[in-house]
Amino acid sequence: MTENQPPADSDNPDAISEQAMTWFVRLRAESVAVDERRQFQIWHQADPAHREAYAEIVAFWEDADFHTTLDAATLSPPMLRCSTPSNSPRRRFGIASGAKPLLAAAASLVIAAIVYQPALSCWQADYCTAVGEIKTVQLSDGSHVTLNSGTALNVNMRNGLRHIQLARGEAFFEVQHDPQHPFQVDGRYSNTRVLGTRFVVREDADSDIVSVVSGVVEVSRNRQNPATLKANDSIAVDARHQSEVSHQSTGNATAWLKGSASFDNAPLKAVIAEIGRYRRGSLIIRNQALQDLKVSGRFDIRDTDKTLESLQQTLPIRIYRLTPWLVVIV
Template sequence: MSETPAQRRERLQQEAVNWHLRLTSGSAEPDALAACAQWRRQAPDHEQAYRDIEQLWQQLPTALQADRQRRRALPAHPQRRAWLRRGLSLAAAASLVLMVVAGLYPDYWQHPWADYRAQIGERISVALADGSVVHLNTDTALDVALNANERRVVLLRGEAEFDVAHDPTRPFRVIAGTTATEALGTRFVVRYDGSSGSVSLLQGKVRSSRPSAQGAQADSAVLAPSQRLRFGAGGLSAPEPVDPSTVSAWRRGRLIANFITLGEAVAEINRYRRVPIRLLDPELAQRPVNIAVDLEHIDDWLAALQQTLPLTVVKAGPWLFLHR
């Protein structure tokens, strides 16, 4: 299936970033420069994509310095007003560059040394040495440690499904923040955004636990198939029913959610887009919706959405805006 112009542009941006990071990492292979040059010569838009990344990278130090000065600036004293006015345009430009860099490539700035990573919009599967398989969803990073006594996975961010190989002598534990989920021969999904998350059991049995404050008894819960619990600063929630086919729909390239708001739907879709969709109408964001999105054709879903809801999709470069 041929890719759309938008998909090609996003793919080339991603490849250009990969090449640039590889060449500036300090550990590039001797033939990397020649390979990158060959990639750039393949087509004019290859060359343009790489030049765009180079330009952003060159602007970044100036942008960082100007943004730092803006943040440190005191309230406008009479003697400082003229200086602040002169610095306003540079600070605004700095903020724009930082927004573009952080907006397009946030996954490159977080957990760059993780054992396994899936970039935004990417889904990969990893076979571990013990026979278990880990499926990483979009924007996910994790570390793996296997030894004679334990199999431990630290989910740094994102979402992953774990298909665990049975080994009664070595428990399999997934750590997300302070929450640990232990399983023996099972399938489950853990999602974690850096402060809160969820555990959904597809098959088998798992126990999730986290330490309680001041040495109190640990908070723990056992999940049965088709159950989910949430965790966060308040501890573990009680198990609740969940549809396994919905939880794991991303494995099939689908995003399915029922009885959510349009704002929640857009937030979920944005996990798979390097440039997020902006919903400009707060009232529209509260509209209840059911969604079934093909993750390879998100723009098609947005186009169809205009036929069912009172909204308009406006495209400005790589950005998309939804409003009445």
């Protein structure tokens, strides 16, 4: 399998759709090779479901509404329900015939967000999860790692090492105690070193956040001047520095382990960003004035549509589904 080739086939319709989108994006790249085109033809002919999924991506891309400008958008009723024929691309992708949805500027953003970040990370990782998937794996030393949605990590347990590279996302570690072999997790910016404990490492856009549930860990940047964290301590590490250690309950940091996301007076933009981690595609707050609306509560990350509906019922916002992969909040 080449580096840019989609993963192995699956009967799961979501997996097939993701493969189709991966091929669609890859075949439009300047660097696409003859062998990759041949591999696409093999995939395309292997199953009628593959051909149907790819045809839908092409129809979505070529739909005239997709190429209207964002400023010219005329939105259909909230939580869009259209009445066009079932065999129409507009029906299949939830685009109302009278709408002028925003889609030109968002085209590359939507497809890239669905395809490239999680898919490329998975192809290069020892363990990974798809968007919306949470799973636990046991390592050879008896430690357990629970990977959150869209997470990828590499493991090196050879020659006495216990080393994890968090390539993307968030993971909860339950480390088997072994004084002779410290357990180390490297994020984008952070280095966490432990003997035996339970903690979370999360990669955000601009920093790593380490939160300790029990035990003691050392966290540093570039392995210099480590800070010691105990139960309910957290620290953020970015490209330039590490924060002071904060002490508060790790309940919010570990809520995803029980299928929920918990917020305490958080801005709507942070809530939407978190919900977006558990669904394919993009959630966009078009009305900038809404971004700082405060949100508190616990929401189900296993059903993000239900969570969005709950937010619409409790906040002065309206939610529009333009496609299965693009939701706009105004």
